[in-house]
Amino acid sequence: MAHKVEKTFRFVIVGGGIAGVTCVEQLSSQIPSAEVALITAGPHIKAVTNYKQVSKVLEEFDVEERPSSVLEEKFPNLTVIHSAVKSLHTQSHSVETADGRVFGYEKLCLCSGGRPKLLTQENPYVLGIRDTDSAQEFQKRLSKAKRIVVVGNGGIALELVYEVEGCEVIWAVKDKAIGNTFFDAGAAQFLIPSLEADKPERAAPCKRPRYTTEEPAAGASQTFTADRNSRGRNSGPTEPGSALGPDWHEGIALRGAEQVSRRVSVEYQCEVEKIFTSEELLDSQQQTLRPENVGSWPVYIQLTNGKTFGCDFVVSATGVVPNTEPFLHGNNFARADDGGLRVDDHMMTSELDVYAAGDVCTACWEHSPLWQQMRLWTQARQMGWYAGRCMAAHVLSEPIELDFCFELFSHITKFFNYKVVLLGKFNGQGLGPDHELLVRCTKGREYVKVVLSGGRMVGAVLIGETDLEETFENLILNQMDLTPYGEELLNPNIDIEDYFD
Ligand SMILES: Cc1cc2nc3c(=O)[nH]c(=O)nc-3n(C[C@H](O)[C@H](O)[C@H](O)COP(=O)(O)OP(=O)(O)OC[C@H]3O[C@@H](n4cnc5c(N)ncnc54)[C@H](O)[C@@H]3O)c2cc1C
Numbered sequence: 285m286a287h288k289v290e291k292t293f294r295f296v297i298v299g300g301g302i303a304g305v306t307c308v309e310q311l312s313s314q315i316p317s318a319e320v321a322l323i324t325a326g327p328h329i330k331a332v333t334n335y336k337q338v339s340k341v342l343e344e345f346d347v348e349e350r351p352s353s354v355l356e357e358k359f360p361n362l363t364v365i366h367s368a369v370k371s372l373h374t375q376s377h378s379v380e381t382a383d384g385r386v387f388g389y390e391k392l393c394l395c396s397g398g399r400p401k402l403l404t405q406e407n408p409y410v411l412g413i414r415d416t417d418s419a420q421e422f423q424k425r426l427s428k429a430k431r432i433v434v435v436g437n438g439g440i441a442l443e444l445v446y447e448v449e450g451c452e453v454i455w456a457v458k459d460k461a462i463g464n465t466f467f468d469a470g471a472a473q474f475l476i477p478s479l480e481a482d483k484p485e486r487a488a489p490c491k492r493p494r495y496t497t498e499e500p501a502a503g504a505s506q507t508f509t510a511d512r513n514s515r516g517r518n519s520g521p522t523e524p525g526s527a528l529g530p531d532w533h534e535g536i537a538l539r540g541a542e543q544v545s546r547r548v549s550v551e552y553q554c555e556v557e558k559i560f561t562s563e564e565l566l567d568s569q570q571q572t573l574r575p576e577n578v579g580s581w582p583v584y585i586q587l588t589n590g591k592t593f594g595c596d597f598v599v600s601a602t603g604v605v606p607n608t609e610p611f612l613h614g615n616n617f618a619r620a621d622d623g624g625l626r627v628d629d630h631m632m633t634s635e636l637d638v639y640a641a642g643d644v645c646t647a648c649w650e651h652s653p654l655w656q657q658m659r660l661w662t663q664a665r666q667m668g669w670y671a672g673r674c675m676a677a678h679v680l681s682e683p684i685e686l687d688f689c690f691e692l693f694s695h696i697t698k699f700f701n702y703k704v705v706l707l708g709k710f711n712g713q714g715l716g717p718d719h720e721l722l723v724r725c726t727k728g729r730e731y732v733k734v735v736l737s738g739g740r741m742v743g744a745v746l747i748g749e750t751d752l753e754e755t756f757e758n759l760i761l762n763q764m765d766l767t768p769y770g771e772e773l774l775n776p777n778i779d780i781e782d783y784f785d
């Protein structure tokens with residue numbers, strides 16, 4: 285390594301997203317005397333606000349982007365370094381940043397998040413959405429667009445197709461139903477009419493009005509223009525910021541160039557065959573297009589169902605890959621099949637004194653039968669918090685056990701303006717044919733699905749204001765035999781809370 289170690293910290297955390305910041309907070313409160321460094325590529329850090337423990341495992345919170353000075357003021361022993369980590373040297377316990385500085389560590393936690401797994405790299409007509417910059421780019425391009433194609437069937441696609449207005453949306457999904465990462469076909473059927481109906485007026489005002497392309501007010505201390513410049517100087521222009529999260533679209537107008545409100549057509553069971561520019565299309569003389577269509581759009585997408593659509597651009601909402609390249613080269617990290625850094629039940633990677641948390645890692649301990657990893661905000665917070673506790677316990681030589689939050693999967697979110705709660709094996713994940721489903725559905729109001737295995741509740745999907753989450757969480761956690769109750773379990777005329785008191 286060319287440079288000299290500038291300073292050695294007891295704890296170094298890489299990444300100012302929710303996992304990294306929560307880890308820093310945990311370490312700094314547990315061992316206030318320890319010197320901690322947070323090294324992050326993005327200009328802002330993410331902070332959890334309005335945290336609410338809804339029940340034993342369900343939690344809700346808002347997320348805000350903040351200047352890092354807020355964190356440094358709170359924790360005097362914390363130093364925030366705004367530069368990307370360029371290389372890691374596990375042998376010498378040091379990291380080198382893009383601006384050429386070298387820092388030593390006693391214990392390191394990698395929280396570098398993920399980046400969009402795009403359909404194709406380097407195609408200017410294929411966009412991914414991950415951080416503030418990519419959301420702004422999307423908004424800018426959308427404002428001039430008449431038609432876009434959204435590919436993917438997970439969280440981002442579900443949000444976009446509902447939110448985008450003033451632009452025709454073609455939604456290409458691999459599956460027979462929408463929202464495969466969160467729902468089964470029954471829930472999809474419940475949700476589909478919302479795509480055709482007008483959107484209800486938003487009740488709540490925007491909580492995080494930051495995603496704007498307007499020039500900042502004079503004298504504003506944190507602005508995107510200034511941030512972008514400083515990021516270019518310190519970290520290189522391609523370094524990712526933290527992932528967006530709950531309600532990211534509430535602060536930006538997702539409006540296209542047309543007068544129409546929402547217009548979405550779903551193309552089921554298809555993938556992308558090819559993406560062409562207009563010129564490439566004319567050259568290849570594609571037979572599948574009507575001749576008058578050729579040349580009228582900047583880009584064309586051919587699907588495996590034989591259809592080709594012209595559009596202004598394609599959104600690749602096709603998942604994330606853990607952010608490990610290229611700065612982890614030259615080390616021997618064990619990786620999981622999804623590319624994540626394998627971590628054990630103490631959030632430790634295969635490299636000595638290196639921990640990982642959030643989207644960058646893959647939980648490789650033996651999971652509780654009711655938990656699975658999903659790359660979500662809540663899990664980033666829980667993992668960051670637990671990694672901090674493990675790092676502190678290890679330096680203090682204290683024992684520590686896997687936290688209770690990893691006992692039961694839980695997620696609260698909103699899709700198509702409905703509250704959505706997912707618990708346990710909500711889609712019967714890994715249960716094989718040996719499970720039973722109970723469903724209650726009232727069109728336009730609620731969809732309740734319970735997954736039973738051996739007569740015990742192992743998962744649930746609750747859409748709408750069902751008020752069942754706490755009771756179901758208890759029933760899942762206590763694994764009571766529900767066979768005697770049969771379908772009565774979902775009888776709307778029974779107050780289930782009283783039933784199990
Ligand atoms: C559009 C969108 C909507 C979402 N909506 C929801 C939702 O409603 N609910 C939900 O639960 N989840 C949601 N998610 C997922 C959620 O945002 C992520 O799971 C979570 O933010 C991951 O947190 P993290 O801290 O692991 O990573 P990130 O937030 O990605 O943070 C990674 C950090 O590492 C930094 N970094 C990267 N490389 C380096 C490097 N080499 N050196 C230094 N720093 C580096 C980055 O600048 C960033 O600060 C959404 C994601 C997206 C993209």
Ligand SMILES: NC(=O)C1=CN([C@@H]2O[C@H](COP(=O)(O)OP(=O)(O)OC[C@H]3O[C@@H](n4cnc5c(N)ncnc54)[C@H](OP(=O)(O)O)[C@@H]3O)[C@@H](O)[C@H]2O)C=CC1
Nearest residue numbers: 436437438439440441458465555601602603604659660697
């Ligand atoms: N409200 C919430 O909770 C939200 C959460 N998020 C999170 O943010 C992250 C990014 O979201 P997103 O990008 O939607 O990722 P998701 O993992 O949620 O969904 C990706 C989708 O793309 C599909 N897919 C993958 N590769 C292809 C391909 N080549 N062609 C067509 N389809 C493909 C996947 O299918 P398959 O599963 O079959 O591979 C899946 O349906 C995720 O971790 C997500 O959980 C995002 C927005 C909202």
